Amino acid sequence: MIDRVYQSNLDLELLFCTNVLKLGSLHYGYSDTPEKLDMARARAAQTRYTETLLTSFPAEVTTVLDVGSGIGDNARAMADHGYVVTAVSPDANHETYFAAHPHEGVRFVRSKFEALTLAGPFDLILMSESQNYFDATVGFAQVRRLLRPGGYLFISGMLRVSSERAFASVVNVEADYLAKAAAAGLTVVSQVDITDNVLPTLEFAQRVLKEHVVPGVDVFTRYVSSTGGFASRLVKGVVARVFRKPMDALIDHYAERVDPAAFKKHVKYVRVLFRLEQ
């Protein structure tokens, strides 16, 4: 079931962030302390994530390619700081959003990074929680093509600590990913582990899942099962097969994804600044 979801075009994690958690950005956020988040604090953590991201950019950077831009909050913040930003995402909804919210200094290109045909060169390529959406080797080849010599790649996102099955949707394993980057001529300038700064967001998502999503699914199933008659028995069968079972599998899957202890055991949230050879 989970494999089918990941093979489909439906990005449930994005839907969970936007439609269930009602967050305005598509990243985990950054908490300074082990705070307990509510909706307002989760949004503040997301703003802080972008602010702290920008403080890591080298001074000589002007042009930025924002790979997997989501709905553009990082891109707009970068433009407000004077960067000239090209935002890329394959999602048609993101294209619609960018068209409806034009912003000086930001242009949007709808494309998968692997298929991007822009010429470049850029001073910095940002992958904020997007590096697990495409093959790393193909991605690094594009980075080489699109960066100026001595330009920077900055990733802020999740890497798995080992190749165990848990958290397999975090496709890239840290050691393997860094080795592929090195083979592409990218040297690590700095690496910061911010796992503890994203855990409050996970704890918040875990609470929403337990307190809202699970009871919501339960109420829906009970409602459908509460009416009598043949039609209802039919609907009950369909609900059990088509809705409840897959939903339970998904809830189990996400229960692990948002479990702070399991996350910390299997995943690192890192910020790595690479520099391309001259």
Ligand SMILES: C[S@@+](CC[C@H](N)C(=O)[O-])C[C@H]1O[C@@H](n2cnc3c(N)ncnc32)[C@H](O)[C@@H]1O
């Ligand atoms: C978790 S969101 C992160 C959004 C944004 N960078 C942020 O930090 O809020 C992942 C983004 O990667 C995009 N994406 C998915 N597949 C991609 C691909 N093959 N190439 C480029 N971007 C991709 C998604 O559409 C989405 O915009």
